[in-house]
Amino acid sequence: MAEYFQIKCQENSSRTGILHTVNGDVLTPTFVPVATQGAVKTLTPEDLKSLGASIILANTYHLYLRPGIDVIKFFKGLQNFTNWKGPILTDSGGFQGFSLKHLRKITEEGIKFKSHIDGNLHMLTPELAIEYQGIFNSDIIMPLDVCSPNKETEESSRFAMERTHRWMLRSIKVPKSEHQTLFGIIQGGFYKDLRKESCEFLTSIDVPGYGLGGFSVGESKKLMYDTVEYTTGMLPKDKPRHLLGVGSPEDLVEGVHNGIDLFDCVLPTRIARNSALFVEKGRINISRSIYKSKDVPIEDDCDCYTCLNFSVAYIHHLFKAKELLAFRLASIHNLRYIFKLMESMREAINIGEFGKFRETFWDGYTPPNEATRQIQKEKWLNSLGRR
Amino acid sequence: MAEYFQIKCQENSSRTGILHTVNGDVLTPTFVPVATQGAVKTLTPEDLKSLGASIILANTYHLYLRPGIDVIKFFKGLQNFTNWKGPILTDSGGFQGFSLKHLRKITEEGIKFKSHIDGNLHMLTPELAIEYQGIFNSDIIMPLDVCSPNKETEESSRFAMERTHRWMLRSIKVPKSEHQTLFGIIQGGFYKDLRKESCEFLTSIDVPGYGLGGFSVGESKKLMYDTVEYTTGMLPKDKPRHLLGVGSPEDLVEGVHNGIDLFDCVLPTRIARNSALFVEKGRINISRSIYKSKDVPIEDDCDCYTCLNFSVAYIHHLFKAKELLAFRLASIHNLRYIFKLMESMREAINIGEFGKFRETFWDGYTPPNEATRQIQKEKWLNSLGRR
Numbered sequence: 054m055a056e057y058f059q060i061k062c063q064e065n066s067s068r069t070g071i072l073h074t075v076n077g078d079v080l081t082p083t084f085v086p087v088a089t090q091g092a093v094k095t096l097t098p099e100d101l102k103s104l105g106a107s108i109i110l111a112n113t114y115h116l117y118l119r120p121g122i123d124v125i126k127f128f129k130g131l132q133n134f135t136n137w138k139g140p141i142l143t144d145s146g147g148f149q150g151f152s153l154k155h156l157r158k159i160t161e162e163g164i165k166f167k168s169h170i171d172g173n174l175h176m177l178t179p180e181l182a183i184e185y186q187g188i189f190n191s192d193i194i195m196p197l198d199v200c201s202p203n204k205e206t207e208e209s210s211r212f213a214m215e216r217t218h219r220w221m222l223r224s225i226k227v228p229k230s231e232h233q234t235l236f237g238i239i240q241g242g243f244y245k246d247l248r249k250e251s252c253e254f255l256t257s258i259d260v261p262g263y264g265l266g267g268f269s270v271g272e273s274k275k276l277m278y279d280t281v282e283y284t285t286g287m288l289p290k291d292k293p294r295h296l297l298g299v300g301s302p303e304d305l306v307e308g309v310h311n312g313i314d315l316f317d318c319v320l321p322t323r324i325a326r327n328s329a330l331f332v333e334k335g336r337i338n339i340s341r342s343i344y345k346s347k348d349v350p351i352e353d354d355c356d357c358y359t360c361l362n363f364s365v366a367y368i369h370h371l372f373k374a375k376e377l378l379a380f381r382l383a384s385i386h387n388l389r390y391i392f393k394l395m396e397s398m399r400e401a402i403n404i405g406e407f408g409k410f411r412e413t414f415w416d417g418y419t420p421p422n423e424a425t426r427q428i429q430k431e432k433w434l435n436s437l438g439r440r
Numbered sequence: 441m442a443e444y445f446q447i448k449c450q451e452n453s454s455r456t457g458i459l460h461t462v463n464g465d466v467l468t469p470t471f472v473p474v475a476t477q478g479a480v481k482t483l484t485p486e487d488l489k490s491l492g493a494s495i496i497l498a499n500t501y502h503l504y505l506r507p508g509i510d511v512i513k514f515f516k517g518l519q520n521f522t523n524w525k526g527p528i529l530t531d532s533g534g535f536q537g538f539s540l541k542h543l544r545k546i547t548e549e550g551i552k553f554k555s556h557i558d559g560n561l562h563m564l565t566p567e568l569a570i571e572y573q574g575i576f577n578s579d580i581i582m583p584l585d586v587c588s589p590n591k592e593t594e595e596s597s598r599f600a601m602e603r604t605h606r607w608m609l610r611s612i613k614v615p616k617s618e619h620q621t622l623f624g625i626i627q628g629g630f631y632k633d634l635r636k637e638s639c640e641f642l643t644s645i646d647v648p649g650y651g652l653g654g655f656s657v658g659e660s661k662k663l664m665y666d667t668v669e670y671t672t673g674m675l676p677k678d679k680p681r682h683l684l685g686v687g688s689p690e691d692l693v694e695g696v697h698n699g700i701d702l703f704d705c706v707l708p709t710r711i712a713r714n715s716a717l718f719v720e721k722g723r724i725n726i727s728r729s730i731y732k733s734k735d736v737p738i739e740d741d742c743d744c745y746t747c748l749n750f751s752v753a754y755i756h757h758l759f760k761a762k763e764l765l766a767f768r769l770a771s772i773h774n775l776r777y778i779f780k781l782m783e784s785m786r787e788a789i790n791i792g793e794f795g796k797f798r799e800t801f802w803d804g805y806t807p808p809n810e811a812t813r814q815i816q817k818e819k820w821l822n823s824l825g826r827r
Binding site for chain 1: 477482515522745751753754765
């Protein structure tokens with residue numbers, strides 16, 4: 054298993070590398086677009102490849118409910134079912150144990166869910182999560198974990214972390230296909246002692262990769278960055294690290310700065326559908342009336358299909374007219390922005406100029422207002438079980 | 441103007457031809473996909489070209505309201521605004537005078553609309569409809585007309601037809617760009633005498649092309665086909681005929697049989713978004729549970745992107761999971777079906793075998809149940825002003 058991840062260049066904590074899977078190689082650091090239900094919203098596999106995606110993420114909880122394990126079993130895995138011919142990472146459903154909190158009960162056995170679709174009860178155990186991911190035939194798989202909310206007490210965070218560790222040991226015992234790599238998930242909330250304990254535990258059992266869980270749950274950016282930095286500082290250098298559920302441009306830059314190799318997040322495509330577009334200086338809302346007659350692309354030097362073909366005014370019109378094409382064109386732009394950012398960071402690290410790159414990024418970029426961001430995040434998390 | 445349309449082959453009433461515009465040629469008979477608000481729902485201009493579209497239709501009433509005439513004027517026309525590089529036909533807004541009946545008042549001056557967006561009042565006159573289409577820079581333009589509902593009295597149908605004729609004379613007087621072709625619209629409901637009178641009037645003023653209006657308004661298929669046959673029989677052979685708002689597979693075949701050259705309809709893309717897909721034998725509803733585990737394309741011999749890449753089970757899943765990609769993949773399949781049908785009909789006419797083609801089509805094809813169809817149509821028409 055040792056040769057499946059190779060570091061290419063290192064600059065301080067940042068590094069580039071290559072992750073080999075039977076379904077293809079992944080250049081790191083990279084972003085993993087989220088195909089929760091087996092499709093990245095509005096996009097085809099061809100779209101994703103042309104945008105720069107080399108690996109996608111799908112979700113065990115959602116796919117278990119719909120289309121169901123039997124269907125994916127019949128297709129012999131997600132690659133055949135979705136026609137994404139490349140590496141796939143699957144999430145365990147642990148995050149839904151956090152985000153669908155009014156619909157679940159967590160016990161030592163596992164997570165009991167009330168389906169957000171029809172209200173039926175379902176039990177997801179650490180063993181079942183691995184078994185299902187075996188059926189999905191995904192390349193990187195995640196153990197079921199318990200994710201603590203922001204501002205959880207140390208006692209509760211410890212309890213969640215220790216349960217996550219016990220579930221990890223149960224997950225390891227489940228047989229897997231040879232090509233499947235089971236990451237360990239680090240929990241511990243925002244308590245450094247706990248994060249340290251979690252890293253030590255996972256390192257002691259020699260997991261082949263690390264998922265950093267429990268981030269982007271409502272904490273401040275500063276607390277996130279500090280905790281990520283502290284955590285990656287304790288991890289072995291030769292194993293990949295995935296910062297789970299994180300993916301705003303500023304988080305990607307700070308994550309790479311702190312030694313993260315993989316990121317996934319619905320943010321780029323979710324905000325695209327809400328008419329928020331990434332540009333060099335931050336985000337713009339294309340629905341604003343100032344864009345009504347603007348005959349320029351979203352960004353002058355952007356090479357995405359949307360920018361090469363359509364004006365800001367046309368995209369503004371599509372959003373105002375509620376045309377479905379708006380969601381697609383905006384998703385294409387935002388994902389291309391993210392993949393170009395990852396490409397630029399890899400290039401910068403490879404030539405030893407990531408420090409400079411990061412400075413230039415922050416000189417030009419203004420992140421969204423923190424208070425607004427927190428309100429939006431809260432709203433989104435609250436909406437999840439009600440979709 | 442005479443050379444802009446050439447007949448290539450003729451078989452009984454059916455014919456193939458070529459329509460020249462400054463933005464490209466159109467092989468007829470063909471289908472004109474509907475980009476009501478400047479976009480065919482879920483699809484890009486590149487998608488449309490690759491599906492086989494050579495001309496698209498946009499709607500004056502909708503574009504006048506959103507993005508507004510000023511925006512399109514600023515872009516010097518719809519081609520620049522939408523990035524569709526090809527011929528464009530624009531509809532006048534006359535059909536909305538019919539379909540949005542609870543939101544409009546028709547007088548001799550024109551149609552007063554209460555906007556379906558914000559309730560504001562707007563006046564569309566025959567002169568303004570032409571002026572706006574001049575700003576749109578569309579290649580084929582339609583005069584404002586008055587479309588009678590099904591089962592209208594002969595007296596009312598006559599009144600609507602005569603007003604349509606008076607509006608036509610007013611439309612002709614408005615200056616146009618040299619490359620713009622103004623069709624005349626034949627009305628008269630389902631009264632043969634009126635249709636005859638309308639044809640005679642338009643022929644007497646020597647219009648360069650004919651729109652057959654007032655069809656697909658709730659009448660039976662038989663009545664539609666009979667009236668179309670009767671009407672085209674009275675038209676000069678050397679001018680193109682457009683059957684407005686009609687476009688189910690069976691209507692296309694019968695329309696071509698009766699000498700129609702152009703069709704437009706939202707049906708293929710609208711039913712696609714409702715999970716109804718065209719297949720050789722008729723229509724299937726991909727949401728039905730029998731498709732849950734089917735590892736075959738929608739149609740074995742279909743060359744569309746959807747059929748080449750995805751199984752019935754995956755598309756079924758996307759619809760059940762309410763994934764936006766479903767609408768796109770289904771629209772691609774349905775439009776490709778329509779364009780292949782048009783290509784096959786052109787080929788059949790060119791080799792003198794359209795009669796045989798039509799027989800084979802009907803041997804394999806079962807149209808949707810007439811009663812169900814009427815209910816769906818009624819439901820759709822009633823929903824239009826409430827979107």
